[in-house]
Amino acid sequence: MTEGDRHATPAPRSTDAMTAPRPAGIPVTVRAPAKVNVQLAVGGLRPDGFHDLANVFLAVSLHDTVTASPCDTLEITCTGPGAAQVPLDDTNLAVRAARLLAARHGRAPGVRLHIDKDIPVAGGMAGGSADAAAALLACDTLWGTATPRAELLKLCAELGSDVPFALAGGVALGRGRGELLTALEVTGTFHWVFALADGGLSTPAVYRECDRLREAAGTGFTADEVPAPEPDPELLAALREGDAGALAGALANDLQPAALSLRPALAATLDAGRAAGALAGLVSGSGPSCAFLTADAASALAVAEALEKSGTCRAARTATGPVPGAAAVDGTVG
């Protein structure tokens, strides 16, 4: 099949439903999930400025949606809580995704993108990455460019370390800088509460603080000599068996000391969630959102209510996971 043929008659991707070709020019809405890192093992600082990771991602039911509509130029708008913190210029990850996909197909990036934002901005829950994955999928469908799934995942990795997982969803181990994914076996659904903080934390600043703390602790390792990070077999077994108690015991985030160092008030948030009956709590990724694993839906509601009353966070949200990755709301793309 030639490249021209592929564009004329999009080949179904491996995860696609077998649906009729989509009429061109109709707006496409894709939603993509937030993530929590149930294990984030951070290795040494690499020469390219990234850290090697063993990053166990779990997608949760907080979503952003991105709608791509026909337009001659590239336009972006954003609504929802936190929209004021989202840049509406070429640095927006959804805009970068549209430009990258257009360049890959040698076409103009004409699209009107609208983000309906529900994932906290700079909260350690990969909201910008969700928008990038959603925009890629929405533009690919709107433009009829029929990019194979493996190529979409490569484009995601160019956009950011967390972006491939926003496309993949579920539960996955991210190696390398987090972009090299292997899907993990998981049973059932886990119940989470997220304590949202006022203001964000900068991801590079948190990684820098992690290096600084390690060097200051005199571990005998400089930032570029840390042992290779590995997934915890007990955590993988807990996911496989759907055992929330065992997962609670294995939750781990090497960035947590750095996030706490930059935002000491998060210690009170973690204490409040644990005191309210959560099985365990940890900083989500680079923070400052804190994630609490609970025994069931009723317990999640009780923990969320107690966290809101505690005054140690801006708001608390319940969520479940794992959930699927980026997908069209009307079911036209996988």
Ligand SMILES: C[C@](O)(CO)[C@H](O)COP(=O)(O)OP(=O)(O)OC[C@H]1O[C@@H](n2ccc(N)nc2=O)[C@H](O)[C@@H]1O
């Ligand atoms: C903290 C996590 O959210 C955990 O999933 C991710 O590691 C961050 O992923 P992300 O936000 O997609 O980050 P990127 O946009 O790829 O990188 C932003 C910056 O974070 C730092 N960074 C990121 C990923 C990584 N494995 N090592 C790093 O040191 C680098 O300073 C990098 O310049």
Ligand SMILES: Nc1ncnc2c1ncn2[C@@H]1O[C@H](COP(=O)(O)OP(=O)(O)OP(=O)(O)O)[C@@H](O)[C@H]1O
């Ligand atoms: N579409 C977008 N949504 C939110 N932030 C964006 C977007 N595009 C660019 N940004 C910029 O990226 C920064 C980080 O945003 P994001 O919400 O992805 O952080 P995060 O959830 O902490 O990321 P991660 O967990 O992947 O490290 C923001 O402060 C903002 O300046």
